[in-house]
Amino acid sequence: MLIIDCPYCGRRPEIEFTHGGEAHLVRPPQPAELSDQDWAAFLYMRSNTKGIYAERWRHARGCGQFFNALRDTTTDHFLSTYKSGTPRPVVNTTPSEEGHS
């Protein structure tokens, strides 16, 4: 079970959270202007990164807030958690010698 550092509440166990898919996908302001292909890409295409992945979590059984996290999908270690609407932080992408979450 992961320990997730909610930017509002601090470190909490994973059972308090729900996963919210890839982060930094913005709903197009005027969907009507998109082609079918572009709309389908927004709906379905995800990067599914092996390595450092920006994803959304919701502290559903806590403060209820959505936030973003950078997680290394190969180790499940979080490199950062940050509030929705803030830019993806720049992190050192060379994996640490060993994990501290």
Added chain:
Amino acid sequence: MSFRVSKGGHIDRSRSLKFTFDGKTYAGFVGDTLASALLANGVHLVARSFKYHRPRGILAAGSEEPNALITVYRDAARYTPNLRATQVELYHGLQAKSQNRWPSLRTDFGRINDQLSAFFPAGFYYKTFMWPRKAWKAVYEPIIRRAAGLGVAPTQADPDRYAQRYAHCDVLVVGSGPAGIAAAMSAASTGARVILCDENSQFGGGLLSEADHSATRIDGLMIRHWIAQAIQKLKENSRVTLLTRTTAFGYFPHNFVALSERVTDHLENPDLHLVRERLWQIRATSVILATGAIERPLVFPGNDRPGVMLAGAASTYLNRYGVKTGSRAVVVTSGDAAYTTALDLHAAGVVIDAIADLRTAPVGAWVEAAQSAGIKIIAGATVLDTQGNVRVRRIDLGQVVSGTVVKLQPINCDLVLMSGGYTPSVHLFSQSRGKVEWSDTVKSFVPGRSAECERSVGACRGIYDLSEVLTDGAATGLALASKTPISVQSASFTVKAMPIDTNPYVGALPQPDSQSSSKAFVDWQHDVTTRDLALATREGFRSIEHVKRYTTTGMATDQGKTSNLNALAIVAQTLGVPIPQVGLTTFRMPYTPTTFGAFAGISRGDLFDPVRTTATHEWAQARGAVFENVALWKRARYFPRANEDMHAAVARECLAVRHSCGIFDATTLGKIEIVGPDAAEFLNRMYVNSWSNLNVGRSRYGILLREDGFINDDGVIARLAADRFHVTTTTGGAARVLGTMEDYRQTEWPDLKVWLTSTTEHWAVIAVQGPRSRDVLQPLTDIDMSASAMPHMSVALGAICGVPTRLFRVSFTGEMGFEVNVPADYGRAIWEAIFAAGQFHGITEYGTEAMHVLRAEKGYIIIGQDTDGTVTPDDAGLTWAIGKNKLDFVGKRSLERASMKTATRKQLVGLRTPNGEVLEEGAQVTLRTGQKPPMALVGHVTSSYFSAVLGYPIALALIGGGRARLGQTLYVPMPNGDIKVEVTAPVFYDTPGARING
């Protein structure tokens, strides 16, 4: 005859125990395992193998045991199959039996499989039982399952209790051999919180197998004294938790480790207040793995007969349990380790006929010790075969002389001890996602780079020398507890022990060209032989992951603890590639089989899931309601009277609503209060409808889509003020809808000034429906309920019986109807007040089943029943609800795709059965009758009921191009033939909709 030696070991000879195995009574001592007690009684045959039903004995002394799987039972419910006899602690009155044999262990008819084994090679099942397809389920599978198998599951529910516990610590040490004890001691010395766990009943690990007369000393102490002193010191430290009989079986991300503690299985009369097992979920800052190493068996023909055993196991049985495992032994070994066994057994009076050493020129102190004890040593040895039915009685040795194998004179014996060095237990390390690497010196995979804050110490990383093991454990314990680099200078032990050259061996032993026809087993538990592995590679399997699945090697309940390395080496050798190139299969949790009870904990029976009940639950119970589960809610389904069945009760309830008045608990509907200056704009963006033009005091049926354009949820939404909406959702969708709304509010439109609050639990909702509903309610409330003041789809605030209410005029029945919202605490009182007031009007309580029929008569959909995640508003006939001038709402763009507008999409229609059948919900619909499978299907039935008010059955269905088929005859194929159906509009009752406006 007893094979017990007169003194020594860790058993208590003053306390004798009786137990039964296969109905026969035997004696043992406190401190015995079932395996050691059976061996003390000369019982080696304890099992039949999985596939070939070959006689099997006890191979090992610990959790790696592949053969000796037995059933232990106290009664029909406390009945545990597939336990390793080597781990079952003896108690007085223990009952055990063997498995997978008929009629008895000694005479097992399944043995025929062994004679027929030429016909059962690897992949046999995949290749053979292909045709006819139907026979697989009916014939082949039941026979194979019965013949090939493990123990039988208990026939009664588990009466025991299981607990789960969370714990935190600075350092978790897994394993209490010398490395684990040293690590725990030095970590604890820093003041750290330490948990030390061991799967054994005693601390000490491999040290417990040291002979009492051994000259080995740690800090001048005899081994058992050193263990006792160390454990005593740890016990006295209040920051240390010591757990025996506790297996660390799973290692999860962020140093989360799961332990299974067996609390009562070893007790004769467990206290009923004790749980049987306790699942520990430990979050550790650092983890030290001191899981040791498992002795590696040798692969030679006939290596599975009872009496063929790991050498280290024989040492354990002798030194820990005081049991001689035979009378005449041949020891086959690749290194020094088994020499200790040979010398210990020799000293105990067992004849050692030979040590067959695989090394061409064995030398050193151990060899000299054996020679001076008069034990014959054969250099460059190999094993060609063994003989014996239910016990080994002869071994055929060979010798490799300048590259060729020559036969030696066979030796009669009743014990063959084998040792191929050790395989470090990297299971937990691998589960932690650490990377293992191949070590040529250890001839095994050892821990490489860690993924978690974790370190392996001692034998589990290939360090076997006692002095080095202790230093490794102590230095690592100190470093992890104090967060400093590891420095071996920090720890020192004075160890007196003879150095051991383990010289590990991997793969099959050399055989002459004319090899014995006996099977050479690689995986004992799954009956995988060298030939199976060779066949797999011949048939083109290259990846070890494929070979594993094809031959099932390493896939048994022991997860290949004794077999993986030899299997890898044999595959690598056959393919002519180095072992690391073949790869290693994944280690998965659990390390050893773990009971479902431990995982379930208290989540069973009434505590399996939370139960949600409404304010009228007890009232409905008292009225004899039959309940159904809707999400976590209990809802009254119908209220049978006298001898009514469901059909009769539902018909009566429906007619009451249609003719006078019904009362229904609608509390479970989800409710969300949406408040703020931008509340209407938020709803505009979420729902398909227009909300800006909804007047205060009015409500509207809202439809919520997913972004892909399909219906997600629906409900009535009322405007209480310019900036306040009362939103209802489906019962099952409440949490999901709020989550979706929060997602958009927080992440897409954070600029909107709007707040969302779940009020589902806040309001009790009492639906009063039917032509007399106004007459029932008006006397109870100060709200003007007249048709002009409160038309259909209006809402008013006021009081009912003096309790504040939000009174909705709304109908899910097609009749004039109201929904009374009152604070939940008043729900029962107001319900009873309305019910009392309604008596004069014939008010009738109704349940969800009548509600379903009434709404189906009107063609009102239920999300999830008439929709399935592929239904658009137009498919459901709800285009009218979509706001015409809206540029955007969730899902709108998807509705513009061409495929969402085709005329052939499945559309909601009604179905009538001219011959009066009630259709099955979920039944498929065809255009033509008399088809054979596979049929061309045009749609399916979503709702189907008998309508009491109409006097005939009705159904709703999703039919391809359905609205263009009104009046057509279609067919519903059923086992007894096709049912003819007629396509109708989905509204069956009061098509003009006049009744709702009464």
